[in-house]
Structures are given as C-alpha cells and as structure tokens.
Amino acid sequence: MDDIEYTNSHLTYLIDEYIHDETDRIILKRKLIDGWSYSEIAMVVHLDRATCCRRVEKLQGKLFKHLLK
16 A cells, blocks of 8 residues: 655645644644644643643544545
8 A cells, every 4th residue: 555645735724624623733733744842832832741742642543534534
C-alpha cells in the first residue's frame, strides 16, 4: 500500500471541518502543520505539556477516522 501525503492546505481544511473546538484546532495545526513541540504548544494554549500530548493523540485519532473514509 502506498503512503498517502496530504498538503498543509488539505490538513487545514480537514482540521477546520472536523475539529470544532478552537483550542483543539490550534493544538492540532501547530503540531501537524507547523511541527511545534508539545512544550511550545502548551505555552501558547496555557496547558501543561502532558495535556497537550494527550489531546493531540485523541484529536489525531478523530481526524484520521475521516481521512480513511
């Protein structure tokens, strides 16, 4: 099976379409599109690093369900 690559604009569209909480959208865009570390994201959204990590994992699962349709 070939690996599928998504453009940043496609990922942005999918995040905006399927992730409804503004903070969750910021977290996911900074991680997946901008490549920020969890510590950098945590400072911007005023959460601890571990919470950001857990949220990214949860949100990626939610987003990837839509990518595999």
